Amino acid sequence: MLAAFERVLVVCAVPAERDAVATATRGMGPRVEVVAGGVGPAAVAASTTAALLTARHAGRPYDLVVAAGIAGGFAAAGVHVGDTVVADRIVAADLGAELPPTPQSPAGFASVADLGFGAVEHRPPPAVVSAAAEAAGARTGAVLSVSTTTGTDERAAQLLARHPDAAAEAMEGFGVAEAVAAHSAPTPVLEVRTVSNAVGLRNRAAWRIPQALAALSTAFGKLAG
Numbered sequence: 001m002l003a004a005f006e007r008v009l010v011v012c013a014v015p016a017e018r019d020a021v022a023t024a025t026r027g028m029g030p031r032v033e034v035v036a037g038g039v040g041p042a043a044v045a046a047s048t049t050a051a052l053l054t055a056r057h058a059g060r061p062y063d064l065v066v067a068a069g070i071a072g073g074f075a076a077a078g079v080h081v082g083d084t085v086v087a088d089r090i091v092a093a094d095l096g097a098e099l100p101p102t103p104q105s106p107a108g109f110a111s112v113a114d115l116g117f118g119a120v121e122h123r124p125p126p127a128v129v130s131a132a133a134e135a136a137g138a139r140t141g142a143v144l145s146v147s148t149t150t151g152t153d154e155r156a157a158q159l160l161a162r163h164p165d166a167a168a169e170a171m172e173g174f175g176v177a178e179a180v181a182a183h184s185a186p187t188p189v190l191e192v193r194t195v196s197n198a199v200g201l202r203n204r205a206a207w208r209i210p211q212a213l214a215a216l217s218t219a220f221g222k223l224a225g
């Protein structure tokens with residue numbers, strides 16, 4: 001399905017993810033550019049902005065931007081190590097205010113949208129999501145962008161309570177989507193993730209990074225094919 005676009009920018013976080021995607025898309029030549037934009041929403045928003053403006057000034061703007069990489073999967077949603085997820089919602093899941101408990105209500109969370117300061121989600125075009133999911137053999141669902149990787153089962157449950165459609169958690173999708181919205185609208189943005197670990201109690205030794213990177217290459221091979 002990537003061949004339906006003239007110029008595709010794929011934004012990963014780290015070089016290992018970039019290389020996994022670039023290996024799979026090499027046959028598409030300069031139509032697909034892959035960058036390692038840094039870890040977290042701020043780094044990747046800055047990198048994406050730079051790539052978008054450079055391409056536009058060169059007279060070769062992108063007509064699709066993809067946030068890609070490894071992710072945590074929500075096991076309660078049936079998402080497990082090695083699975084591929086295409087986001088139908090790209091959500092800033094921890095951008096807001098923590099609310100203390102009151103006599104009337106338990107502790108809670110208000111998003112910046114709840115607070116009246118802007119948006120906390122981007123919805124990629126459904127037809128592009130469906131085409132990508134079908135081509136990659138992926139499932140769809142919300143992919144949560146967080147600034148702090150979840151490290152307890154309690155936080156995983158809180159995120160799922162707020163976002164029952166959550167399939168995966170990563171750190172960059174919302175930053176990529178915000179940069180595109182600011183500098184290249186209405187260019188569509190996708191997020192494609194392959195799962196390296198379960199969202200919940202932190203156990204870095206259990207992250208299956210090589211398996212997730214291999215799945216990332218496989219997914220992009222299918223998207224390119």
Ligand SMILES: O=C(O)c1cccc(C(=O)CC[C@H]2O[C@@H](n3cnc4c(=O)[nH]cnc43)[C@H](O)[C@@H]2O)c1
Nearest residue numbers: 013014016039070071072149150169170171172209
């Ligand atoms: O150590 C390595 O070899 C290595 C190779 C590729 C990627 C990494 C990363 O640590 C990438 C961090 C990246 O992964 C996303 N991620 C993965 N699991 C989660 C999670 O459970 N919660 C949030 N983010 C996750 C995230 O987008 C990071 O940027 C290491």
